[in-house]
Amino acid sequence: MIKEQISQAILVSGESGAGKTESTKMLMQYLAFMGGRNNNTGERSVEQKVLESNPVLEAFGNAKTVRNNNSSRFGKFVEIQFDGRGRISGAAIRTYLLERSRVCQVSDPERNYHCFYMLCAAPPEDVEKFKVGNPRTFHYLNQSNCFELDVLDDSKEYLETKRAMDIVGINQAEQEAIFRVVAAILHLGNVEFVKGKKTDGAEPKDDKSRLHLKTAADLFMCDEKSLEDSLSKRVIVTRGDRITKSLDPATAAISRDALAKIVYSKLFDWLVQKINISIGQDPESKFLIGVLDIYGFESFKTNSFEQFCINLTNEKLQQHFNQHVFKMEQEEYKKEQIDWSYIEFVDNQDILDLVEKKPGGIIALLDEACMFPRSTHETFAEKLYQTFKDHKRFVKPKLSRTDFTICHYAGDVTYQTELFLEKNKDLVVPEHQALLNASKCSFVSSLFPPLPEETSKSSKFSSIATGFKQQLQSLLETLNATEPHYVRCIKPNNALKPGIFENNNILQQLRCGGVMEAIRISTAGFPSRKLFREFINRFSILAPEVLNGSYNDVAASKRILEKSNLSGYQFLHILHFAIIASAMLFHRLILWLTGLLPLQVGKTKVFLRAGQMAELDARRGAVLGVSAIVIQRKVRAYLSRRHFNLLRLSSIKLQAFCRGQAVRHQYARMRRAAACLNIQKHSRKFLARKAYKNLYFSSVTIQAGIRGMIARDKLLLRKQMRAVTVIQSQCRRFLASHHYLRLKKAAITTQCAWRGKLARRELRNIRMAAKETGALLEANTKLEKQVEELTWELKKMQREKELLMKEGGGTKNIAGQVPIIKEVPVIDNEFMVKLTAENEQLKALVTSLEKKIEETNKLSEERLKQASEAEMKIIELKTAMQRFYPYFMLWLEEKISDMETEDKILRQKALLSAPSRKMSPESSFASSTPLQNGNHAQLNSGPSKRFGREDSRMRRSKIELPQV
Ligand SMILES: Nc1ncnc2c1ncn2[C@@H]1O[C@H](COP(=O)(O)OP(=O)(O)OP(=O)(O)O)[C@@H](O)[C@H]1O
Numbered sequence: 001m002i003k004e005q006i007s008q009a010i011l012v013s014g015e016s017g018a019g020k021t022e023s024t025k026m027l028m029q030y031l032a033f034m035g036g037r038n039n040n041t042g043e044r045s046v047e048q049k050v051l052e053s054n055p056v057l058e059a060f061g062n063a064k065t066v067r068n069n070n071s072s073r074f075g076k077f078v079e080i081q082f083d084g085r086g087r088i089s090g091a092a093i094r095t096y097l098l099e100r101s102r103v104c105q106v107s108d109p110e111r112n113y114h115c116f117y118m119l120c121a122a123p124p125e126d127v128e129k130f131k132v133g134n135p136r137t138f139h140y141l142n143q144s145n146c147f148e149l150d151v152l153d154d155s156k157e158y159l160e161t162k163r164a165m166d167i168v169g170i171n172q173a174e175q176e177a178i179f180r181v182v183a184a185i186l187h188l189g190n191v192e193f194v195k196g197k198k199t200d201g202a203e204p205k206d207d208k209s210r211l212h213l214k215t216a217a218d219l220f221m222c223d224e225k226s227l228e229d230s231l232s233k234r235v236i237v238t239r240g241d242r243i244t245k246s247l248d249p250a251t252a253a254i255s256r257d258a259l260a261k262i263v264y265s266k267l268f269d270w271l272v273q274k275i276n277i278s279i280g281q282d283p284e285s286k287f288l289i290g291v292l293d294i295y296g297f298e299s300f301k302t303n304s305f306e307q308f309c310i311n312l313t314n315e316k317l318q319q320h321f322n323q324h325v326f327k328m329e330q331e332e333y334k335k336e337q338i339d340w341s342y343i344e345f346v347d348n349q350d351i352l353d354l355v356e357k358k359p360g361g362i363i364a365l366l367d368e369a370c371m372f373p374r375s376t377h378e379t380f381a382e383k384l385y386q387t388f389k390d391h392k393r394f395v396k397p398k399l400s401r402t403d404f405t406i407c408h409y410a411g412d413v414t415y416q417t418e419l420f421l422e423k424n425k426d427l428v429v430p431e432h433q434a435l436l437n438a439s440k441c442s443f444v445s446s447l448f449p450p451l452p453e454e455t456s457k458s459s460k461f462s463s464i465a466t467g468f469k470q471q472l473q474s475l476l477e478t479l480n481a482t483e484p485h486y487v488r489c490i491k492p493n494n495a496l497k498p499g500i501f502e503n504n505n506i507l508q509q510l511r512c513g514g515v516m517e518a519i520r521i522s523t524a525g526f527p528s529r530k531l532f533r534e535f536i537n538r539f540s541i542l543a544p545e546v547l548n549g550s551y552n553d554v555a556a557s558k559r560i561l562e563k564s565n566l567s568g569y570q571f572l573h574i575l576h577f578a579i580i581a582s583a584m585l586f587h588r589l590i591l592w593l594t595g596l597l598p599l600q601v602g603k604t605k606v607f608l609r610a611g612q613m614a615e616l617d618a619r620r621g622a623v624l625g626v627s628a629i630v631i632q633r634k635v636r637a638y639l640s641r642r643h644f645n646l647l648r649l650s651s652i653k654l655q656a657f658c659r660g661q662a663v664r665h666q667y668a669r670m671r672r673a674a675a676c677l678n679i680q681k682h683s684r685k686f687l688a689r690k691a692y693k694n695l696y697f698s699s700v701t702i703q704a705g706i707r708g709m710i711a712r713d714k715l716l717l718r719k720q721m722r723a724v725t726v727i728q729s730q731c732r733r734f735l736a737s738h739h740y741l742r743l744k745k746a747a748i749t750t751q752c753a754w755r756g757k758l759a760r761r762e763l764r765n766i767r768m769a770a771k772e773t774g775a776l777l778e779a780n781t782k783l784e785k786q787v788e789e790l791t792w793e794l795k796k797m798q799r800e801k802e803l804l805m806k807e808g809g810g811t812k813n814i815a816g817q818v819p820i821i822k823e824v825p826v827i828d829n830e831f832m833v834k835l836t837a838e839n840e841q842l843k844a845l846v847t848s849l850e851k852k853i854e855e856t857n858k859l860s861e862e863r864l865k866q867a868s869e870a871e872m873k874i875i876e877l878k879t880a881m882q883r884f885y886p887y888f889m890l891w892l893e894e895k896i897s898d899m900e901t902e903d904k905i906l907r908q909k910a911l912l913s914a915p916s917r918k919m920s921p922e923s924s925f926a927s928s929t930p931l932q933n934g935n936h937a938q939l940n941s942g943p944s945k946r947f948g949r950e951d952s953r954m955r956r957s958k959i960e961l962p963q964v
Pocket residue numbers: 014015016017018019020021022023068069070071072073294295296489
């Protein structure tokens with residue numbers, strides 16, 4: 001197909017049981033394999049669907065016959081569509097002439113269609129649902145005694161069919177409806193009619209029949225009464241009137257069978273249509289390969305309308321074969337002006353004319369007979385006898401009045417005309433149509449869609465034979481558009497057993513199938529031909545010189561043939577001249593010899609005998625083989641060289657890479673070793689440095705510690721020495737001071753005692769004088785008052801002096817200046833004036849003392865300020881001390897401890913200085929009496945001066961004390 005760019009057809013023929021269907025399946029599998037596409041979608045491909053539709057078609061279209069346990073009772077043309085690249089793009093199944101009569105009529109030992117038995121063997125729930133049971137109880141099945149098949153398990157097949165239905169897209173509801181229809185047909189067959197008691201019309205025979213009628217109506221989902229009426233009555237429409245006519249029981253039974261047949265036929269057509277929809281057709285397809293599996297030639301004891309149609313099909317196919325193999329061949333020989341002798345063959349055109357000529361053919365007469373209501377098969381047979389009495393292909397059997405014999409190409413077949421008229425009528429009874437159209441089951445009503453108005457009104461008859469003839473015509477048109485290939489299936493024996501080869505039977509089949517004729521023609525004719533150009537293109541390889549331009553097409557073709565040395569080609573030339581020489585004398589001899597002529601060169605083509613093309617192809621193949629060997633050798637050498645070079649290059653690259661890799665590894669190892677050394681070196685250096693640093697810092701720390709300790713010891717010693725000195729000085733000072741105070745106390749006590757004695761003596765003298773004079777008394781009183789005041793002032797001054805002495809040593813000098821109040825006896829005014837003057841002096845002294853006190857206060861404030869500044873400095877030092885490193889801290893701590901030590905010393909000094917200050921007023925008194933003790937002055941000036949210096953430090957320490 002791809003090479004020639006032309007659609008192909010494979011016509012599989014042979015008698016029933018020869019293996020057509022099996023061969024078709026194998027062909028389909030092959031085509032599916034070759035043209036199938038990779039299907040990764042998980043969806044089933046077209047070819048898979050085609051293959052998987054077989055079980056459905058076989059269940060409803062196959063039945064057991066005498067010749068075949070699984071005989072296809074319909075013709076099938078599977079059209080596989082291909083796209084431009086030769087991939088399957090779609091498919092369609094066309095069926096031809098299902099054997100309807102089998103639904104109602106089965107002869108022993110055949111069976112009805114498989115689906116009926118499958119349904120009876122279905123799982124119990126389905127059997128109950130569809131109200132079926134033992135097949136022996138159904139009239140349509142029990143006409144034959146064959147119910148089961150050894151090779152077929154009906155219950156398994158039922159499930160298998162349902163699975164196949166699923167695959168081809170028949171859903172559960174549709175499946176149920178299909179099996180309901182099948183069951184209804186079975187029940188319908190069990191409805192028997194008898195003559196009615198009240199009317200002449202037919203009515204169900206008994207309750208059993210009624211029950212089946214009801215069950216059938218239930219399964220069809222239609223009204224029971226309507227069903228009964230549709231079977232037993234007919235409505236005749238006259239001009240404006242509708243007359244209901246009751247049918248007699250026999251006609252009612254025929255009506256029943258007609259209903260069963262039409263329902264089954266419609267069901268089968270629906271299945272085919274559904275499968276086609278599921279498979280999907282490709283309107284854009286470029287090529288097709290059709291596989292025709294059609295019933296073979298049939299000749300039984302009793303041959304009816306079906307055999308007539310089947311044999312017509314075979315005649316048509318034989319004619320197609322003849323046309324291709326003989327007629328067209330010989331026409332071409334003529335056109336090409338080659339030497340040939342006419343090949344005799346049995347042309348069946350006259351048989352086809354006999355059957356299908358219009359008007360006047362058997363089918364035309366049959367249709368005519370069917371259209372006349374009064375026609376019977378006898379009248380029809382009579383008409384045939386009259387019309388074809390002189391036809392060489394038509395024979396009237398001597399012993400029969402209604403049969404006729406047709407001399408088919410495959411043999412004579414005698415047909416019984418009894419049921420011809422009835423079977424040819426493709427009339428859907430309007431009552432049946434109306435009944436089932438009104439069914440509540442949508443599936444059933446869809447099988448009988450409402451007819452167009454005109455069709456339903458007119459009782460125009462439709463002929464099955466004519467319809468079939470048209471179908472065949474259409475099929476042949478399709479086949480004519482393709483390149484045909486014929487497959488003849490031969491049945492080895494009638495026993496349906498392996499290993500048995502019945503020679504006569506096989507010979508008969510070969511004759512019937514036209515195989516013998518075909519072989520004869522093949523040997524006599526030139527089955528292979530090619531245009532010069534194609535021939536040269538194909539076979540120039542056998543004589544390459546023809547391509548050098550010096551040969552024309554004919555010469556080139558002849559040269560190729562010469563060189564190819566085909567058997568007898570040389571002989572052809574000699575013979576050719578011999579024939580011409582012997583002219584036409586020995587025609588038969590020439591025919592025979594021509595038959596031996598190996599090949600012919602025509603005007604545009606080269607004609608070859610059977611097998612010669614194969615021989616040429618074999619030679620070409622041999623040359624191509626040799627060339628291929630040379631090419632292969634060269635190519636292999638080239639490939640080997642390339643492979644070797646590639647290997648060499650690869651190995652060099654590999655070696656280089658490996659070496660590089662090894663060196664890289666070595667280099668990496670070296671780098672690692674160097675890095676190790678480096679790391680070791682650095683780590684050792686680091687460790688050594690760390691150890692050295694540790695040692696260094698430790699020694700520095702120890703040194704610092706030792707040095708600090710020595711320094712501290714020295715400092716401590718120095719401090720101790722200083723403290724010792726201070727203590728010694730203080731002790732000495734204390735002892736001197738103590739001695740001085742005791743002396744001073746003793747002197748004062750002595751002075752007071754003396755002065756008291758003197759004053760009392762004076763007082764006594766004054767009192768004595770006062771007594772002498774009154775004036776003196778008054779003066780005496782005044783003087784007493786003055787004495788008291790002076791005493792009071794003296795006490796006051798003493799207190800102030802004490803206070804001043806407490807405040808500062810500077811007052812000592814002042815104290816020294818204070819005059820000693822002497823108890824002066826009040827003698828006169830001069831003395832008073834003198835006292836007053838002294839008083840004034842004392843007042844001035846007090847004023848100057850107050851000034852000094854103020855100055856002292858100011859000084860003390862300044863020192864307080866200095867002390868607070870020192871305190872601030874200490875705080876700052878402490879803060880800084882916290883920041884600096886520990887060694888500095890240590891230094892600071894040392895400093896602080898030093899200061900603390902100093903502070904302690906100062907405090908001690910301060911404590912020691914306190915009695916000296918207390919002693920100051922007394923010292924002033926002592927100074928006021930410089931004459932009594934020279935040591936006093938020394939004591940007063942030495943330590944007190946030093947302590948004056950120490951005093952500020954001491955005070956500072958007192959302020960600092962709470963801070964430390
Ligand atoms: N190639 C084969 N190898 C083995 N058995 C085969 C082969 N072909 C056919 N058969 C057997 O023959 C039987 C009939 O074959 P098949 O149904 O293909 O015949 P058929 O020519 O299609 O008959 P019919 O015209 O009645 O349908 C098959 O059921 C099978 O048992």
